[in-house]
Amino acid sequence: QVQLVESGGGLVQAGGSLRLSCAASGSIFSIMGWYRQAPGKQRELVARIISGGSINYADSVKGRFTISRDNAKNTVYLQMNSLKPEDTAVYYCNGHKILPATDYWGQGTQVTVSS
Numbered sequence: 001q002v003q004l005v006e007s008g009g010g011l012v013q014a015g016g017s018l019r020l021s022c023a024a025s026g027s028i029f030s031i032m033g034w035y036r037q038a039p040g041k042q043r044e045l046v047a048r049i050i051s052g053g054s055i056n057y058a059d060s061v062k063g064r065f066t067i068s069r070d071n072a073k074n075t076v077y078l079q080m081n082s083l084k085p086e087d088t089a090v091y092y093c094n095g096h097k098i099l100p101a102t103d104y105w106g107q108g109t110q111v112t113v114s115s
Contacts, residue, residue, distance in 0.1 A: 035091070092106055
């Protein structure tokens with residue numbers, strides 16, 4: 001059974017930092033990433049890391065967030081610095097398999113940034 005278990009969300013003041021973790025089990029993913037969904041908005045990509053090492057970030061988080069992956073632990077991390085109130089959202093871990101094309105999601109973790 002494939003599972004993605006997130007941890008590390010919480011409440012932080014603007015300018016603060018949080019580190020999210022996502023531990024995967026039951027599968028190895030070609031791509032792992034983080035998405036977020038704010039109230040009334042669509043889910044959007046925050047950052048993703050491909051097994052070959054390529055990384056993509058949303059423009060809104062470039063220079064502030066860092067995604068990393070520990071293949072030995074099958075875990076992906078999101079270090080979030082200089083947090084802003086507009087970063088407030090539920091953050092979801094995503095694991096993507098290419099063949100067949102399949103997406104798996106974690107349960108989500110709330111990140112709230114107060115001004």
